[in-house]
Amino acid sequence: MQLTSADVVLVTGGASGLGAASARALARTGAKLVIVDLPTAPGADLTAELGAGAVFAPADVRDEEQVQAAVDTAAGLGPLRVVVNCAGIGTPGRIISKRGVLPLEDFRRVIEVNLIGTFNVLRLAAVAMAANEPSDGDRGVIVMTASVAAFDGQIGQAAYAASKGGIAALTLTAARDLADKAIRVMTIAPGVMETPMMAGLPEQARVSLEALVPHPPRLGRPSEYAQLVEQIVANPLLNGETIRLDGALRMPPR
Numbered sequence: 001m002q003l004t005s006a007d008v009v010l011v012t013g014g015a016s017g018l019g020a021a022s023a024r025a026l027a028r029t030g031a032k033l034v035i036v037d038l039p040t041a042p043g044a045d046l047t048a049e050l051g052a053g054a055v056f057a058p059a060d061v062r063d064e065e066q067v068q069a070a071v072d073t074a075a076g077l078g079p080l081r082v083v084v085n086c087a088g089i090g091t092p093g094r095i096i097s098k099r100g101v102l103p104l105e106d107f108r109r110v111i112e113v114n115l116i117g118t119f120n121v122l123r124l125a126a127v128a129m130a131a132n133e134p135s136d137g138d139r140g141v142i143v144m145t146a147s148v149a150a151f152d153g154q155i156g157q158a159a160y161a162a163s164k165g166g167i168a169a170l171t172l173t174a175a176r177d178l179a180d181k182a183i184r185v186m187t188i189a190p191g192v193m194e195t196p197m198m199a200g201l202p203e204q205a206r207v208s209l210e211a212l213v214p215h216p217p218r219l220g221r222p223s224e225y226a227q228l229v230e231q232i233v234a235n236p237l238l239n240g241e242t243i244r245l246d247g248a249l250r251m252p253p254r
Contacts, residue, residue, distance in 0.1 A: 001136045001233055003029040003081060005053075010034040010074045012061050012087040012121055015041035017195035018145065019086035021222030022229045026082065027054065034074040036061070036121075037087070061087045061117030064124075071124045079132040082233055083125040085144045088114045088163075092156040107159040114163035115170075118144050122174060122185070130181045139182040141233050144171065146189040146242055152251035164189070168242045175240030184239040186232045191246025193220040214248040 003009070009026045013019035014035035023046060027033050033054040037043045043056035057073045059066035074080045091110050093102045122142055129140030146167040153161025167187055175185040192198065192209045198219065201209075210218050228245055232238050 001081065001138045001141060001236065003031040003233065005030040005032075006078050007031040007081040007135070008034060008074045008078045009082040009084070010036060010070065010080060010121075010125065011084045012036040012059075012117075013145075014084075014086065015043040015046055015056075017086065018190065018193065018222050018225045019084065020046055021226040022084045022086065023050065023054070025223070025226035025230055026084075026233075027051075031081070032074075032077045034070060034077070036067075036070045061085075061121055062112050064120060067120050067124050071121075071128050075128045075131075079135075080125060080128045081132070081135065081138075081140050083121060083129075083140070083142045084229055085118045085121050085142070087117055087121075088145060090160050093159065094156050095158050102158065107162075110159035111163050111166070114160070115166040118167055119170065122170075126178055126181065126183055129183050134182050137182065137236055138184055141184045141186070142174070142178075143229050143232055144185070144187040146171075146187050148189055148191045148244060148246050148249060148251055150189055150242075151244075154251055155254045171242050172240040179239075184232075184236075186238055186240070187242040188225060188228055188232075189242050189244045189246070190225055191220055191244070191249040191251075193225065194222060212249055212251070213246070216247055218247075220245060220247065 011019045011023045014023045015037035027050045035043045039058040047054040047056045057070035059070045132139040147164040149161040150164040150168045171187040
């Protein structure tokens with residue numbers, strides 16, 4: 001699909017990291033942007049940077065009414081063609097640690113934000129996309145974000161790995177469910193990336209992570225995630241698949 005100035009893109013978690021990189025890349029197509037993030041996120045700063053074609057729609061992806069309002073905002077600007085789901089959290093915790101058993105609420109919150117939040121956005125965006133006239137054979141493209149943790153979950157990643165594994169498992173089913181609506185669904189599973197989640201790591205921890213990546217031996221760049229989003233949107237045969245973006249990284253147990 002080739003985006004035009006008449007089209008609209010919605011990005012969750014769009015105020016920073018992978019989401020912001022995707023928003024900047026897709027803005028270069030001329031499409032209008034709706035940035036979805038928490039009210040406390042710097043979404044207004046990004047929309048000011050992107051210009052008049054960008055709107056900040058504060059929302060918690062777990063909230064049906066807030067996400068519906070963001071989708072309505074997008075649909076009010078034109079046909080919603082692309083959705084990029086980047087909203088997520090990565091709260092760590094062993095099932096049994098020195099502090100005791102992992103609180104069920106900690107596990108539930110990660111699942112609700114990462115998996116249920118992603119599905120909430122997917123289902124509501126798909127309804128809006130289904131009303132579009134096809135463009136290059138597609139009514140819309142939805143990109144979700146998993147993680148290599150879906151396949152190589154490390155110690156302390158029970159909640160995170162389960163949530164990202166759920167997204168990977170959702171991909172093919174969602175693509176098949178929405179195929180008759182001409183909506184494609186794809187997932188990217190990043191490895192270790194230069195995101196705000198990684199920014200707080202000590203330098204030695206960062207160096208150790210980089211050494212795990214066979215080639216190139218460094219953290220991934222948000223711009224590389226955004227480049228893959230662009231390629232997914234452009235290639236009509238990419239559907240129902242999870243693509244690892246990790247430099248051949250396979251995470252060890254810890």
